[in-house]
Amino acid sequence: MTRLGEVARQQAGVVSRAQALEVGLTPGAIRAHLRAGRWSAVYQGIYRTFTGAVPRRARLWAVLLRAGPTAVLSHQTAAELSGLLAEPCDPVHVTIPLSRRVRVIPGAVLHRSARLEHARQPGPDLRRTRVEETVIDLAISARKHEVAIGWITRACGRRLTTPDRIRAAITRRPRVRWRRLLLAVVDDTADGCHSVLERRFLRDVEHDHRLPRGRRQKVPPQKSGRRRYRDVAYDDFGTVVELDGRAYHPEERRSEDRQRDNEAAAAAIRTLRYGWSDVATPCAVAVQVVRALRSGGWRGRPRRCRRVECVVRP
Structure with missing residues (x-):
C-alpha cells in the first residue's frame, strides 16, 4: 500500500x-x-x-x-x-x-x-473532545437547565465518565453557565442519582419535605446471581420508589419493571412508581411516600415545603 x-x-x-x-x-x-x-x-x-x-x-x-x-x-x-x-x-x-x-x-x-x-481526548485519530468536556459544552449551550442536567446524568449513568472528572472539568473553566446547579447535580450523581427525574425526586420530594434519605440504585445480587437495580429503596421501611422517565427507561425495559414490581409484592415490599407528570406535583407525591413509609414503621415527621400549595401535614 x-x-x-x-x-x-x-x-x-x-x-x-x-x-x-x-x-x-x-x-x-x-x-x-x-x-x-x-x-x-x-x-x-x-x-x-x-x-x-x-x-x-x-x-x-x-x-x-x-x-x-x-x-x-x-x-x-x-x-x-x-x-x-x-x-x-x-x-x-x-x-x-x-x-x-x-x-x-x-x-x-x-x-x-x-x-x-x-x-482534547487523547488517543483517537478522529480527534474529539473528552467526554466530560463534551458534557459541559452541551450543558452550557442547552436552552433549559433540565436538558443541561440530563447530559451529566446520562454520561455518568452510562459510565462514560465520572462525577469527579466532570467536577474537575467545571472547576478548570473560568466561565460556566449554571455553575452552582451543575456542581450540585454532579454531587447528586456521585450519590447514585442517574437521571433528571431522580434528581427532581431527591430535591423536590425527599429533601424539601424532610423525608428519610432512600438508598439509590444498587441492590445486592439475587440468589440467581443477577444484580437488580432500584431507583430509591427505603430498606428499613419496606418501601421502594421507581422513577419511570421514558427518556431513561425505554420501552424494552417495561417488562423488567413489571417483573421487579411483582418480586417486590411477593416480598411484601410496597412499590410506588412515578413519572414526570407525577413529580411535577412533588407535594402530592410526598404525601403518598409518607403514607407508605409510615405503613412500614417510619415515625418521623415530614415538613411543609415552601410551595404555597403544599399539602404535606407535619
Whole structure:
C-alpha cells in the first residue's frame, strides 16, 4: 500500500491536498485524479478518494481536515462518537483555537476555544473532545437547565465518565453557565442519582419535605446471581420508589419493571412508581411516600415545603 493509501485508509478514504503533496503527489497528479473521477472534492482542498455515497465517518474526517490540524470534533458530534448520543446528529460540530480563522464549512458549526489542549481526548485519530468536556459544552449551550442536567446524568449513568472528572472539568473553566446547579447535580450523581427525574425526586420530594434519605440504585445480587437495580429503596421501611422517565427507561425495559414490581409484592415490599407528570406535583407525591413509609414503621415527621400549595401535614 502506498503512503497516501495508508493515510486515506486511516481517514475513511478522505485526504487533504497538503497530505497528498507531502507524500509525493504533484499538483498535476491531483488534477488528473479529479478529472478522471477517481477523486472528488468534498471541500476546497479536501478530497474523497472513492466513488459513491459518503459514509458518516468520511464526512466527519472531511470537516475535521478542513478545519485544520488543531481542530477537534465537539458538542453533539463528540457526544455521538463517545456514545452519549445513539444516532448521528447534524450539523457536524467542530471546535478550533481562538487564534485560528476558518471560512464557513457547509454542513458544520464552528466553535472557538482557548483551551483545546486540555479538552482534547487523547488517543483517537478522529480527534474529539473528552467526554466530560463534551458534557459541559452541551450543558452550557442547552436552552433549559433540565436538558443541561440530563447530559451529566446520562454520561455518568452510562459510565462514560465520572462525577469527579466532570467536577474537575467545571472547576478548570473560568466561565460556566449554571455553575452552582451543575456542581450540585454532579454531587447528586456521585450519590447514585442517574437521571433528571431522580434528581427532581431527591430535591423536590425527599429533601424539601424532610423525608428519610432512600438508598439509590444498587441492590445486592439475587440468589440467581443477577444484580437488580432500584431507583430509591427505603430498606428499613419496606418501601421502594421507581422513577419511570421514558427518556431513561425505554420501552424494552417495561417488562423488567413489571417483573421487579411483582418480586417486590411477593416480598411484601410496597412499590410506588412515578413519572414526570407525577413529580411535577412533588407535594402530592410526598404525601403518598409518607403514607407508605409510615405503613412500614417510619415515625418521623415530614415538613411543609415552601410551595404555597403544599399539602404535606407535619
